[in-house]
Amino acid sequence: MGYIVKMPKLGMEMKSGTITKWVVDEGESVEKGDTLAEIESEKTAAEIEAREDGVLRRRYLDEGDATEPGGVLGIVAAADEEIAALEAEVGESGAVETEAEEPAQASTQAASSERSSSVTRRSDSGSSGDVKASPRARQRADDLDVDLVTVEGTGPQGSITEQDVVAAAEGVGDSVSTSDVRASPRAKKRAEDLGVDLTSVEGTGPQGSVTEEDVETAAESGEASGAAGRTTERPLSGMRRTIADRLGQSYREAVHVTEHRTADAEAVLAAADAASETFSADVSVTDVLLRALSAALTDHPEFNATFEDDVHRLHEDHNLCVAVDVEAGLIAPVVRNVGPDHVVDIAEKRAEVTERALSGDYTMDDLSGGTFTVTNLGVLGVESFDPVINPPQVAILGVNAISERPTRGDDGSVVFRRALPLDLSFDHRIVDGADAARFLDTLVDNLEDPWPLLEGVDRREATPVELPEGHVSASVDADFDGSISAGSFDYEFGVTEQFGGSGGAPTPVDFFLGSLAACLSSSIGVQANMRDVDFDDITVDVEATPPEGSVESLAVHVSVATDADDAIVDRIVTNGERTCHVAELLREDLPVEVTWDRG
Template sequence: MSEAIVMPKLGMTMTEGTIVEWYKEVGDSVNKGEPILMISSEKLNQDVEAPITGVLLTKNGEVEDELEVGATIAVIGDEGETIVTNDLQAVQSDSPAIPESSEASGNTADIANTKEKKSKGDRTFITPLAKKMAKAEDLDIDLIKGTGGNGRITKRDIQHALASRVDDTPPAPPSPTPAIAENVGEGLPPMRKAIARNMRRSLAQTAQLTLHRKANADHLIDFQKVLRKEIESSELDVKLTLTVLIARATVLALQELKKMNSLYHDGQLTEFDEVHLGIATSLKDGLLVPVIKDAHQKTIGSLAKEIKDLSEKAKNGEAGGDLLSGSTFTITNLGASGIEYFTPILNSPETGILGVGAFQDELTLTENGTVKSVKKIPFSITFDHQILDGASAAEFLTILIKYIESPYLLVL
């Protein structure tokens, strides 16, 4: 019995995925668990494996085609097996049939190179994304010649039809919520294209504002030295970085101000008691955000090990969808690049993201009148002004800095 391979959902905000590469062709034998193709989401490239052993019977998309989550990418079954086509696969047109003697009317009649209708009962193969685009633009897919496999209509065919159409109808009024244009990221590599679409979506759907503040890091650095000595004497395999201590301070601050530890998605605001902390990790061709699940339950040592492990997996391409989804708040650190303050973009649908900058040496006047050099660490908190006011975001920074400047609170 055949079984479909569907576009997986790799994160809460993922709505479609892009086919990056096919490893198998129609008619090839495949084994259960064997990679069939590679897809790209807004966060990563990932192989999709065969759910059963059999033969690849159909491919419902070509390289660079975008398919909605849940859409059938391919079907595996026994050689020669008959497949029942459904709406998520290469679909049959649900447009009303028009007799061959009739002439099409309206805008679609002006589409270039589409003068003849298909015969009644002929099957029109079209990718899910192309069908969605055609419906949105009121295109008659029976008038469009597909250039994909088996004559399948693809996104490019729809775009070509739109470019060729003479449309005398007035433009539709703008949508209250800005839509993400289909051509956002066009021409970029799959990961960069996905990042481009995600960033544009984040900016379009939120009211982002960033506040900046510095903290005295001297006590935190001293605390790190003390812990490192204890780690060395105990011969523990723990790499204690300042990022780990900042992560711990962030978790505690989020538990005190739960409004910042929230998601706004599909018109619903959800505040969390649990902290699932995303740590932005820079790659050669993009950015991934591996997630430390239940970070509020982890000790400093546990956080250190998990941050190190997840970072290595992300950089080695070993971080699957389960490690890159489910975050409630994100930290991004540009300190190694020498950047002090910056404006991080929300990892939608999260309410806040913390930017960490490079340490700065500053001179300060002590209580006894002497001048002292201190280390300052700059923080930038971007938040959704729809959810929080500036005073609440400022309160979050105040709580965070309390833990940075009194670091022994991190172990209480």
């Protein structure tokens, strides 16, 4: 028995859903469980599956169109089944006439009546009310002053799409237009996304129709670029619109103030390593940070709070949102009730919600109920920023890149210690600057001495990093076993057996090759970064001939894992060699052969 496909409600906060992709074309057969369409709400994405075998007889929305929960998307029925009653139920406006049992359905009915009245008025005026067109096409026609009666539709059952209206407004139909091209709806949408002129694409589908693959092939080959020179519009997705609306509202209403502090990071780094080794778990600096943050929120509960309807609510549970960068935008899944958790439990919880976020398997529950947010741009090299509060929360902590800073040691010498810059944005309507300063002070204390918060983890004294700064010492003992001291780094080396040494350590030639390889890989990486060349890995292999004594030649091979073209790779390798300071120290009469490939 046929049925009407409706927009599901993906959580209590959902206001509307958007068709991001029709998987099934109108007239195509489906089996129970097949995916009909992909949809996206303000916070999540989902698939709509067929609940019985049949044929997708009608599609009422185009890709990119939105409707409220309960809104009509299509009709599925047997190929020979009479669907007049279902079509009558849908009505001309595409909204289901339902009883007001559920709020979503009631709002759908109201919207249906409103849209139907609008259509009737157009019909009475003798305009294009009787023409079959999507809601977005009608709106676009109004905007561009296009008479829908004059537009030839290319959508399902000849309905007019927004693209048809735009093409008519631009006068494309005066000659050969895309409406004259036989192409699937997905091919038309893909052509619009890629700026491909369908009239120039050779179709390989049934009866020569253009398929989505034909469009992509044409785009990759550089053909059919009829849209060249046009600007590209990128409509906001439902999730992106919600992010824009919520953060815009936050910035307009909350009184944002940001305070900055820097914590010595040596202890928190050592604590993460110690916890991982002690419990054979994957504990990161972020996990130790969340444990330290939770302890600070216990001492300053006014920050573990929300502000709604003029009420400042302090929450007992520490539900910490950790921002995750996904394709559709920034989302902040919740690590729940962190307060009583051991750092290992925090690590497991955070890993689970982060994995769901990155894989797209998160739910509305994963994104709801947060009381404080942490956003880390340090992984992208950011040194300082002013994070925007995630409403209705009252504060957000920004985490920046760890950096090495010179510090005066106990003996007056200069040592380099790693530092973690933090940015706390808070709503000054709710908490004061002095409150924020005290909160940051507690948090920094917890980070610089996290050991009392890590039950079962033995304290380890962090050893600050001392850089050589151009000064290296080397020595050998009576057995010709040598050592090199470079800042806080120590290495052993050996004299070969033929000269009386044990030969049980790298030779001076080995150390030189290591220095050259490290310098070259870093320099090539810098050159790639300067040219915005994405790469996964750069590996440099250096071979000396002979391997000991006076080196007569060097063979350097570079492997670059990148999709960049050969000319660009060759350029970054060449420039990397030129800018490597160790390479500059090579004597002029030493032959050096540099080759590269794609790793």
